[in-house]
Amino acid sequence: MDLVTLGQLLNTTLVFSTALIFAALGGIFSERSGVVNIGLEGLMMFGAFAAAVGGHYAQDAGMGAWAPWVGVLCAMAVGVIGSLIHAVASITFKADQTISGTVINFLAAGSTLYMVKLFFDGAGESPLIDGFKKFSVPVLSKIPVIGEGIFNSYPTTYLAIILVIVIYFVLFKTPFGLRLRAVGEHPSAADTLGVNVKRMRYIGVMLSGLLAGIGGATITLTTTGTFAHNTISGQGFIAIAAMIFGKWNPLGAFGAAVFFGFSQAIRNYVQLFEWSKSIPQEFIFMIPYVLTIIVLVSAVGRSSAPKALGEPYDPGKR
Amino acid sequence: MHRLKKIFATDSYVVPLVAILLGFLVGAVVMLIGGYDPIAAYSALFKRVFGSPYDFGEAIREMTPLMFTGLAVAFAFRSGMFNIGADGQVLIGMTAATLVGIKLAGLPMFLLVPLAVIAAGLAGGLWAGIAGYLKAKRGINEVITTIMLNWIALYLSNYIVRNFLLLKGQNRSEDIPASLSMTFLNGVFDNARVHWGTAIAICAAIFFYVYLWKTKQGYEMRAVGLNPNAAEYAGMNVGRNVVKAMFISGAFAGLAGAGEVLGVFHYQSVFAASPGYGFNGIAVALLGLTHPLGVILAAILYGMLTYGAAGMSFGADVPPELIRIVIGSIIFFIAAQGIVRWVLKPFYLKRKKEKVS
Numbered sequence: 001m002d003l004v005t006l007g008q009l010l011n012t013t014l015v016f017s018t019a020l021i022f023a024a025l026g027g028i029f030s031e032r033s034g035v036v037n038i039g040l041e042g043l044m045m046f047g048a049f050a051a052a053v054g055g056h057y058a059q060d061a062g063m064g065a066w067a068p069w070v071g072v073l074c075a076m077a078v079g080v081i082g083s084l085i086h087a088v089a090s091i092t093f094k095a096d097q098t099i100s101g102t103v104i105n106f107l108a109a110g111s112t113l114y115m116v117k118l119f120f121d122g123a124g125e126s127p128l129i130d131g132f133k134k135f136s137v138p139v140l141s142k143i144p145v146i147g148e149g150i151f152n153s154y155p156t157t158y159l160a161i162i163l164v165i166v167i168y169f170v171l172f173k174t175p176f177g178l179r180l181r182a183v184g185e186h187p188s189a190a191d192t193l194g195v196n197v198k199r200m201r202y203i204g205v206m207l208s209g210l211l212a213g214i215g216g217a218t219i220t221l222t223t224t225g226t227f228a229h230n231t232i233s234g235q236g237f238i239a240i241a242a243m244i245f246g247k248w249n250p251l252g253a254f255g256a257a258v259f260f261g262f263s264q265a266i267r268n269y270v271q272l273f274e275w276s277k278s279i280p281q282e283f284i285f286m287i288p289y290v291l292t293i294i295v296l297v298s299a300v301g302r303s304s305a306p307k308a309l310g311e312p313y314d315p316g317k318r
Numbered sequence: 319m320h321r322l323k324k325i326f327a328t329d330s331y332v333v334p335l336v337a338i339l340l341g342f343l344v345g346a347v348v349m350l351i352g353g354y355d356p357i358a359a360y361s362a363l364f365k366r367v368f369g370s371p372y373d374f375g376e377a378i379r380e381m382t383p384l385m386f387t388g389l390a391v392a393f394a395f396r397s398g399m400f401n402i403g404a405d406g407q408v409l410i411g412m413t414a415a416t417l418v419g420i421k422l423a424g425l426p427m428f429l430l431v432p433l434a435v436i437a438a439g440l441a442g443g444l445w446a447g448i449a450g451y452l453k454a455k456r457g458i459n460e461v462i463t464t465i466m467l468n469w470i471a472l473y474l475s476n477y478i479v480r481n482f483l484l485l486k487g488q489n490r491s492e493d494i495p496a497s498l499s500m501t502f503l504n505g506v507f508d509n510a511r512v513h514w515g516t517a518i519a520i521c522a523a524i525f526f527y528v529y530l531w532k533t534k535q536g537y538e539m540r541a542v543g544l545n546p547n548a549a550e551y552a553g554m555n556v557g558r559n560v561v562k563a564m565f566i567s568g569a570f571a572g573l574a575g576a577g578e579v580l581g582v583f584h585y586q587s588v589f590a591a592s593p594g595y596g597f598n599g600i601a602v603a604l605l606g607l608t609h610p611l612g613v614i615l616a617a618i619l620y621g622m623l624t625y626g627a628a629g630m631s632f633g634a635d636v637p638p639e640l641i642r643i644v645i646g647s648i649i650f651f652i653a654a655q656g657i658v659r660w661v662l663k664p665f666y667l668k669r670k671k672e673k674v675s
Binding site: 038085088089093094095096098100102103104105106107108109111113114117118124168173224233234237240241244245259280281282283285286289290293296297305 | 347348352398400404452456458459461462463465466467469470473476477480481578591592597600601604637639640641642644645646647649651653654655656657
């Protein structure tokens with residue numbers, strides 16, 4: 001394996017990781033505010049669908065290179081709308097958060113394909129669109145390995161990496177972040193101090209819809225080019241795993257998402273190694289999942305979820 | 319998760335019934351927006367399920383794995399855990415049943431079939447037990463381990479099928495001699511693939527009820543589910559209960575796998591992706607209010623809807639995906655009972671007034 005393939009492997013890793021990073025960041029916002037979000041999968045589906053449809057019509061309207069960005073905007077909007085269902089049920093009506101998250105997954109799986117068939121005359125797939133083009137950062141992309149690997153990526157990848165840092169800063173260094181975390185740790189204490197618990201939770205859930213929507217959008221706009229029933233198949237759950245693995249911290253989740261992305265990418269390259277040919281492919285596919293469990297057992301230990309995660313806030317309760 | 323029980327223990331069957339009606343209503347509105355005829359669609363759906371003995375038998379076939387995975391998820395819920403891993407447990411159960419069914423084919427049938435079924439239950443239980451053990455001993459969130467175990471199960475079962483059981487030149491295992499099919503019903507159901515798994519599922523539901531509500535062990539398990547700290551303070555071994563609950567939950571899911579390979583397909587495919595039994599099981603468990611009787615009823619409803627959905631697209635040209643919107647809405651209204659109560663309010667008020675007068 002030479003340096004060029006190493007660069008390509010890094011590049012593919014980032015392509016697969018990007019969607020997971022966005023969705024995991026979304027999950028962090030929601031869960032840090034105390035609302036379990038098992039619906040990330042569905043929210044990504046909403047985003048992937050909206051990006052495919054929005055991108056398609058924008059492309060038809062002759063918007064050219066801007067069309068994918070229109071797709072991203074649509075994905076953000078539809079993601080937020082989808083997450084509002086979760087927010088209304090679990091925050092306002094105090095429904096069990098796991099259940100209303102599952103509801104999102106069902107509604108997304110049903111309604112997106114229903115609409116695809118409605119918009120495109122019964123076709124099971126949206127029309128193929130161009131999507132994003134890779135963007136080479138001047139100078140930096142000339143660095144060996146890293147240049148090919150990192151600085152020659154899709155715009156969404158750069159956006160994801162920037163957002164990791166921004167969100168880390170927002171969560172841990174701003175009053176807003178402190179309030180959001182307080183609401184997830186001890187809502188009644190936060191309430192006493194004048195933080196509007198329900199409003200903060202609504203914001204957390206809506207941000208998760210926004211980010212998971214972008215996550216879904218990156219899959220249609222950089223990988224598949226269309227939306228079909230199998231465009232989102234388990235990425236949302238992997239994002240949840242990345243969030244827990246990363247201990248609800250944007251930097252940790254970023255690391256975990258890259259790890260899962262790497263495990264996806266390595267499949268395309270694994271035949272390049274001499275030693276790997278003797279190992280059955282299934283075992284190579286298994287490695288990341290086994291490794292995750294081993295890492296959890298040995299290093300991470302007890303997961304440190306936000307204290308009030310999963311509990312609807314009821315001011316009347318002691 | 320503790321709230322689940324609280325919500326559902328209100329032993330009100332009015333709310334689920336209204337939720338089902340509202341769910342159908344949402345589906346109808348969505349169809350109207352899409353320019354379809356909801357009445358034609360729903361009647362096509364029910365015609366598909368009840369139209370012929372064959373279809374009715376196949377609808378029962380569709381319900382069976384849902385009963386098992388629904389029970390699996392519900393049992394874990396009752397013990398305070400969220401088992402997203404029923405999918406993997408089904409696959410492992412399938413593989414165990416296929417392995418035993420093919421490799422021990424020399425045994426007489428009355429031994430071979432029960433052995434294959436028991437192997438499936440055990441394998442599924444042990445697979446889920448891993449997640450239970452890791453939670454009990456290391457405090458690792460069972461959601462993440464069961465998600466990981468789903469993927470590992472997918473690849474492991476494919477590996478076993480491809481390397482030890484493969485039918486030459488095909489992407490599936492050899493035929494399994496052991497069979498759970500109810501061949502004596504072939505005349506009644508016009509050769510629909512009905513099998514003993516359905517009966518086993520109902521027995522499993524009865525076991526679920528008796529074990530959790532009529533035995534000391536079950537009492538402990540529910541106590542752990544409701545409040546692990548209080549249970550521990552009362553001298554119960556929380557860790558052991560967690561492992562045991564996951565084992566039983568996984569065993570239910572494993573049995574679903576046995577039903578599918580021994581009763582329906584008579585071989586095991588190499589799966590490109592997870593077949594999704596477990597995720598449907600989550601919906602069934604929630605629809606069934608995590609009570610065994612409710613789960614069986616929910617599986618019947620869910621199985622009817624998904625099987626009948628194909629009829630909708632033939633009969634009324636409605637995309638079958640619509641049915642997922644209906645199911646999602648039903649669960650939504652059950653979960654957000656506040657909305658249903660709000661809809662019901664006028665009726666309740668009227669009743670009270672009548673009492674006064």
